[in-house]
Amino acid sequence: MGTEELIVSSPASIANLGPGFDSLALAIKPPQDVVRVRVSGGEGVVIRNDGEYASELPNEPSDNSAYLVANRALELAGVKARIEVTVIKGIKPASGLGSSGATSAAVAYAMNKLLNLDLDQWGLVELASYGELASAGVRHMDNVAASLFGGLVIVNSTVRQVTRLDFPGIYVLIVIEGSKPNTGYMRSILPKSYTLDDVVTNIASVAQLVASVFKGDLSLFSRVIENDRVAMPYRIKAYGHWGIVKDTLIRHGALGVILSGAGPSIVGFFKDEPNVVEIEGELRKLGLRPRVMLTRPSNEGVREVNYY
Ligand code: HSE
Numbered sequence: 669m670g671t672e673e674l675i676v677s678s679p680a681s682i683a684n685l686g687p688g689f690d691s692l693a694l695a696i697k698p699p700q701d702v703v704r705v706r707v708s709g710g711e712g713v714v715i716r717n718d719g720e721y722a723s724e725l726p727n728e729p730s731d732n733s734a735y736l737v738a739n740r741a742l743e744l745a746g747v748k749a750r751i752e753v754t755v756i757k758g759i760k761p762a763s764g765l766g767s768s769g770a771t772s773a774a775v776a777y778a779m780n781k782l783l784n785l786d787l788d789q790w791g792l793v794e795l796a797s798y799g800e801l802a803s804a805g806v807r808h809m810d811n812v813a814a815s816l817f818g819g820l821v822i823v824n825s826t827v828r829q830v831t832r833l834d835f836p837g838i839y840v841l842i843v844i845e846g847s848k849p850n851t852g853y854m855r856s857i858l859p860k861s862y863t864l865d866d867v868v869t870n871i872a873s874v875a876q877l878v879a880s881v882f883k884g885d886l887s888l889f890s891r892v893i894e895n896d897r898v899a900m901p902y903r904i905k906a907y908g909h910w911g912i913v914k915d916t917l918i919r920h921g922a923l924g925v926i927l928s929g930a931g932p933s934i935v936g937f938f939k940d941e942p943n944v945v946e947i948e949g950e951l952r953k954l955g956l957r958p959r960v961m962l963t964r965p966s967n968e969g970v971r972e973v974n975y976y
Contacts, residue, residue, distance in 0.1 A: 670708070670709075671706060671707070671708040672706070672707050672708075672782055673704060673705060673706040673707070673782075674704070674705055674777075674778040674781060674782060674972060675702065675703070675704045675972065675973050675974065675975070675976050676702070676703050676704075676705070676774040676777055676778050676970050676971065676972055676973065677700050677701070677702045677703075677774070677970065677971055677973045678700060678701050678702075678703065678770040678771065678773050678774035678777075678815045678816075678969070678970045679695040679696060679697040679700050679770060679814075679815055679818065679966040679968070679969065679970075680695070680696050680697065680698070680699050680700060680759045680765040680766050680767070680770055680815070680963075681693050681694060681695050681696060681765065681766035681769055681770065681810075681811045681814035681815050682694045682696060682765070682766070682814075682840070682926075682928040682929065682933075682935055683766060683769075683808075683810040683811045683814070683928065683929040684810065684896075684899055684900075684926075684927070684928075684929055684930075685820065685877070685893075685926070686873065686874075686877055686892065686893040686894060686895065686896055686924070686926050687869075687870045687873040687874050687877065687892070687893075687895050687896040687897070687898065688810075688822075688874050688877065689870075689896070689898040689899045690808050690809075690810055690823070691810060691822060691823050691824065691874070692810065692820065692821070692822055692823075692874065692877070692878070693766070693810035693811055693813060693814035693820070693821050693823070694814060694819070694820050694821075694835055694840075694965055695814040695815060695817075695818045695819060695821075695835075695965065695966040695967070695968075695969060696765070696840055696963045696964065696965055696966055697963065697964070697966035697968070698758070698961075698963055699758045699759045699760070699765065699961075699963075700758050700759065700770065701719075701755060701756065701757055701758050701759050701767070701770045701771050701774060702719075702756040702758065702774075702973065702975075702976065703734070703753060703754070703755050703756070703771060703774035703775060703778065704753070704754045704756075704976055705738070705751065705752070705753050705774075705775060705778035705779060705782060706751070706752040706753075707749050707750070707751055707779075707782045707783065708749065708750045708752075709749065709750065710748075710749070710750035711748050711749070711750055712750055712751070713729070713735055713738045713739055713742070713750075713751045713753070714750075714751070714752045714753070715729065715732050715734050715735050715738075715753050715754075715755065716752070716753070716754045716755070717754075717755050717757060718754055718755065718756050718757070719755070719756035719757040719758055720757060720758060720760075721757040721758070721759070721760050721761055721767075722755075722757050724757070724760070724761045724762070725755070725757060725761060726802070730802075731802050732802055733768040733769075733771045733772045733775075733799030733800070733802045733803065734753045734755055734771050734772070734775045734799065735753075735802075736772075736798045736799050736801055736802055737771075737772045737775040737776050737779065737795060737796060737798050737799045738751045738753055738775055738779060739798075740795055740798040741775075741776070741779035741780070741783055741785065741795060742779075742783070744783075744785055744787075744795065745783040745784075745785055747783065749783070751779075753775060754976075755771055756976070757771075760844070761803075762803070762847060762848060762850070763844055763932065763933055764844075764848060764927070764928040764929040764930060764931045764932055764933035765842070765928060765929070765933055766811035766812075766814065766815060766929065767803075768799055768800060768802055768803040768804075768811070769796070769799070769800065769810075769811025769812045769814070769815050770811070770815040771799060772796040772797070772798070772799025772800065772812050772815075773792075773796045773812045773815035773816040773969070773970050774815070774970055775796070775799065776792050776795040776796035776799075776812070776816070777792065777796075777816065777970045779795070780792060780795065789817075789829075789830055790828045790829065790830065792816055793809050793812055793813050793816065793823070793830055794807075794809075796809075796812035796813075796815075796816060797809045797812050799812070800812065803850070803851050804850075804851035804852055804855065805851070805852035805855075806852070806855065809823045809825060809830075810823050811929065813830045813832075814969070815969060815970060816969045816970055817830060817832045817969040818832070818966050818967050818968045818969035819832045819833055819834050819835050819965070819966075819967045819969075820832065820833045820834075820835045820878070820881050820965075822878060833878070833881050833882055834967045835881055835965035835967060836881065836884050836886065836965070837964060837965065838886070838923070838937055838938060838939055838964075838965065839937070839938040839939075839940070839941050839942060839962060839963075839964065840935060840936075840937060840938075840962070840963050840964060840965060841917065841922070841935070841936040841937075841938060841942050841944065841947070841960065841961070841962050841963075842928065842933050842934070842935055842960070842961045842962075842963065843913050843917070843933070843934045843935075843936070843947075843951065843958045843959075843960050844932055844933050844934075844958060844959040844960075844961075845907075845909050845913070845932060845934075845951075845956050845957070845958040845959075846907070846909070846932055847932055848906065848907075848930060848931045848932040849906060851929070851930045854903055854906065854930035854931070855930070857902055857903070857906075858898070858899060858902055858903075859902070862897070862898065866897040866898070869895060869897050870895075870896065870897055870898050873892040873895035873896070876888055876891075876892045877889065877892045877893060880892065886923060886939055889923060889924070889937070890923040890924050890937075893923065893924035893926060893937065894924045894925065894926060896926070899927075900926065900927050903927055903930060903931060904927060904931075906931065907927070907931055907932060907934070909956055910927075910934065912951070912954050912955075912956065913925070913934045913951065913956070913958070914934070916947060916950055916951055916954070917934075917936035917942075917947065918936075920936075920938075920942050920943065920946070920947055921938060921939075921940065921942065922936035922937060922938055922942070923936075923937045923938065923939060924936070924937055925937075941962070942962070944960055944962050947960060948960040
C-alpha cells in the first residue's frame with residue numbers, strides 16, 4: 669500500500685439546540701479543528717496532537733476520539749494498515765462546543781475516502797459517533813452530524829436519518845466560564861422519565877424551532893429556542909453563573925440564551941452584531957472571568973483543505 673493522505677477541516681457545533689436534546693445541532697465556525705490522516709502499509713494507529721489546545725487532549729489512546737474512529741474504520745474495512753492522524757486542535761476540549769465531535773467527523777470523513785469504505789450519510793454519522801465514547805461514554809450523534817454536514821442538523825437514530833437545513837446568518841455569542849463535569853455525568857443527572865406536559869412542550873417547541881429556521885422567522889425562533897424541559901433545567905444547576913450570563917445577554921438584545929451541549933459554554937443568539945467588549949466588561953464587573961467569543965453559524969461541514 670502506498671501512502672495516501674487527506675487534510676480535513678471540521679467546524680465546532682452547538683448540540684441540544686434549545687429543546688432538541690440529542691437531536692438538533694448547529695455547526696459554527698470559528699473555531700474549527702484541522703486533521704491530517706495518512707494511510708500507509710504496516711500496522712497500528714498513531715495519534716499526534718498539535719495546535720492551541722493540544723496539551724488538553726488525553727494521552728491514553730482509548731480516551732482519544734481520533735483513535736477510536738480510526739480503529740473502527742479499520743474494523744469496517746477489514747484491512748491492516750498504518751494510520752497516522754495529526755489533530756490541529758482549534759476547538760477547546762470539554763468546552764461544550766463539540767470538540768470531540770469535530771475531530772471524530774474529520775477522521776470519519778477521511779477514513780471513509782482513504783479506505784474506500786463507501787459509507788452513506790448515516791454510515792458516516794455512525795462511524796464518527798465512535799469518537800464520542802471517549803468523552804461522553806455513549807455514541808450521541810448530534811455534534812458529529814453538525815460537524816459533518818454543517819448548518820442545522822436534525823438527527824433521528826430510530827430511522828437512521830439526518831436532515832440538514834441552512835441556518836440564517838445571525839450572530840452567535842459564546843460565554844465560557846469555568847469547566848464542566850464530564851458529559852457522561854451531565855447525562856446521568858437527567859430524569860429517567862418526564863411528564864406528558866413536558867414531552868408535549870418539547871415536541872411542539874422543536875417543531876416550531878425547525879419551522880422558524882426553515883422560514884427565517886427570527887421572532888418564532890426567539891419564542892421557542894429556550895423552551896426546553898428535557899435537559900437545560902437540570903443541567904444549568906451545575907453552572908452557578910447561568911442566571912448572570914443569561915440576564916446580561918438578554919439585556920444586550922439576545923433572541924435567546926441556551927446551554928451548548930452539556931456546557932460550560934452558554935450561547936446567545938443575536939440578530940444584530942452584539943458589543944462583545946461591553947458584554948465581557950459587564951460580566952467581569954459582575955465577578956466572572958469569562959472567555960467571550962463571537963462567531964457565526966457555518967452552513968459548511970467538513971471539507972478537504974490544502975493547508976495544515
Ligand atoms: N447531546 C449531548 C448531550 C451533547 O447533551 O449529552 C454533548 O455535547
